[in-house]
Amino acid sequence: MVRVTITQVAAHAGVSVASASRALNGQIASAETVAKVQHAAATLGYVADATAQSLKRGRTKQLAYAVADIGNPVYVEMMSAIERVVSASGYRLVLSSTGTSSSSVDVVRDLGRGYVDGMILSPLRVTDELLTALAKTPTPVVVLGRLPDDVNLDTVRADSLTAMRLVVGHLVAEDRRDIAFVNGPVDTTPGAFRRDGFAAAVLAHPLLTTRSVDAEDFTISAGYAAARQVLEGDRRPDAIVAANDLIGIGAIRAAEDLGLRVPHEIVVTGIDNTELAGVVRPGLTSVDLGAEERGRVAAELLLARIAEPSRAAHTVTVAPSLVVRGSSVHRPNTQGHASPADRSTEATGLGEERAAG
Amino acid sequence: MVRVTITQVAAHAGVSVASASRALNGQIASAETVAKVQHAAATLGYVADATAQSLKRGRTKQLAYAVADIGNPVYVEMMSAIERVVSASGYRLVLSSTGTSSSSVDVVRDLGRGYVDGMILSPLRVTDELLTALAKTPTPVVVLGRLPDDVNLDTVRADSLTAMRLVVGHLVAEDRRDIAFVNGPVDTTPGAFRRDGFAAAVLAHPLLTTRSVDAEDFTISAGYAAARQVLEGDRRPDAIVAANDLIGIGAIRAAEDLGLRVPHEIVVTGIDNTELAGVVRPGLTSVDLGAEERGRVAAELLLARIAEPSRAAHTVTVAPSLVVRGSSVHRPNTQGHASPADRSTEATGLGEERAAG
């Protein structure tokens, strides 16, 4: 199998390359030419070279998704949603990990090479350097996560404040009065906003006693360590609000290891409503931040901007919803569960309730 | 920000485009030229256009990973590994979902468009049509999964037979004698090979009673339904071998709902050793099929083939290892667990043992 070019197709069909191109792309051409060219193309097994088309047309039909930690279920969920929208629109999706080797800034700078028509970026930290790079790049970028107010970019974000209000409100309704917040690193975007959201949510409930501790990472093990420290202190809280599901699961484990029953002696909640939350026992009450929707909307915004580069920047905030599971409800059948359906089904099943944000 | 080309850099530096190109690419050029060109490039903010380079050089520096169900933790793990190798070698990774819209065959055919230099393909089903397309494509493809023996392609595969031997051997050692195998759909590659592997593994233990049932899918809910049916039958097995972790978790739930204690009354094992296996309680004993290693090796094979297209096809089989957790061991502290570290740490912790394949 050797590469066959449009020149060969044209020769085989007995027409010029221009006519061949037109016939292939549905431009004006006589029915006879179209027939001859299509026949030639089929015979020769011609497929247009993507690179040459990109160079000529000035667009690659590729979009990038850049994220630090692919492997985190939340980002995977977003990626799936993005991939669906992107491929349905005839684009390919390239994955740009902004891990150890290259930072978000490098990735954005690299956009100048024009290997994609646009990018969805999920930065772990928003630095001035990043904002500068974003301002300079000629390629459209949609940012997942909160940006300073004066930045004029398409943005999709979760609503940490409402998320925390849902959690805290739920805990108060469950008669919890002493809440420990186990956050992840506060120098990350989610860490900072969840901290602020928790603080704000608590203000609405003057009778609450609260405290905060930062886990070293948004992981089960870091959550375990941080929660254990909290639970071993002399004044034990009656609820732990974890900054994400992994930390929350770590907290459940810590409670178990200390012989504390969840939720009877200690209530635990998470954030993200990942698949894990529905799989652990007791199920982890969690706030769904709408990862799927955020991914989908981000992709749609990007496509819209590519279609109309001069349109105004949009900021979309996706409403969170609370999914109540056994880790936070004092019902007789708290340890029980519904059918082991997937998450969406589960949310309507026994032992789980969803409250809109 | 408008696109700046090498022509402008050359003009700014007062040299020809050829000299500019050479200076930029580390070809022979005088120190003075290099300095001038680099200065001009920096001043103008020049970055080479990826598409033009691709067209000229005949390679895109892009590799594709094609998989049906991104979102499945196993494929995500492979993808992470692939991404690491690929980006370390200066390639970008494009994600080709072979979901509903486009089949594996379409994806392989599309390779003719030359938008990537190679592809790692994880086909759900290996059809003749797919094999034909693979034989015809000029672009290197590494296949994840088993292929017919006469197919001469780079392949990385798991060892289902050994995996099943490990599981069955373990169950026999735990005094299980009546084993139900809950498989996924047998018209998929994993389904077929796990079925065969189980059958072969069982042959080594003549005293075993076994039976099989196929879940409708490799999911928790399908596993739940299938396991429930098995467990409600008049002759209850004392062990369930699930074809993957999700089915295994469904089986644990089914046992719970029927009031059966795991592992005391019914032992359950999974396959894949996903993160979920370490998170559920009791922990799910599972065979690690080396997803990370398979992904890494596949990427390495692909890069090697690109570097040397004429080299002989390689087939690498990755050895499985059994990770024993609470769902299958009758120890006093079976329900307990070690520290909630990540999987690799866990495997060496209390309550878990890893046996090589």
Place this chain on the structure above:
DNA sequence: ATGAAAGCGCTAACAA
């Protein structure tokens, strides 16, 4: 409706 020719931005012969 068709063909000749230009050119997207770059690299690589080839000459000088």
Place this chain on the structure above:
DNA sequence: TTGTTAGCGCTTTCAT
């Protein structure tokens, strides 16, 4: 070492 020139494969004016 450097510049000139010819393309990579395609689309798109511009004449005809």
